[in-house]
Amino acid sequence: MDDQDLVDVYDDGAGGFPEYDWNSAPKGLLVTRRQLRAAGLSPGGHGPVAQLRCRRCSYRPLTECTHLAWLYDVGLAKPKRTATLAQEWALDRAMAARQTCPVPACRRRYTFCLPLKTLGSCLECHDGTPADPRTYYAPTAPVIHRLAA
Ligand SMILES: [Zn+2]
Incomplete structure (x- = not known):
């Protein structure tokens, strides 16, 4: 995961998504769009289900974090490509x-x-x-x- 997964968030905290610190997201269950794509999956019509606070901001108060990565539920994802x-x-x-x-x-x-x-x-x-x-x-x-x- 890198900075391309990060999006600017201006209505911080107003989205109602659960938020995770950089390393606390449930591994293998919630992934970024980039990780989803790397696994050959697409969000399957579902929006992100959680937010991941960026690495820098994880060490700062939540209100100062303006960079978040969207996290997608792997269980809702659909295969993106046809089978090889x-x-x-x-x-x-x-x-x-x-x-x-x-x-x-x-x-x-x-x-x-x-x-x-x-x-x-x-x-x-x-x-x-x-x-x-x-x-x-x-x-x-x-x-x-x-x-x-
Ligand atoms: Zn037989």
Whole structure:
């Protein structure tokens, strides 16, 4: 955080916001706009919920402080950017783990999440109920390394 987060405040104390000294703001809960942006978040249509007294003024009486940083509630913030490819890939990996039958002879990926916590496999592996071919993808063939060692 730096001086670009600071705004001039002329109606000091009239805003009704809770105020925090430089180092006393709840960490990870209230952040400046700059920190929000750095985390890929936007205020999500919500205004600031608190004020942070600037470093210099933290050592002076409140009435002398004319520089405040707005603090935003992380819980109200919204993702600013669409997911990056890396994030989508990670998401797909997470989904694949929940949709793929872990039985080695099966390894089919279904179009829905499997009851892995209770059954530990797809229905067909669990009790022989034939799986609808439209609900899974054939397992990908194992990669064969043809390069000579
Ligand atoms: Zn299975």
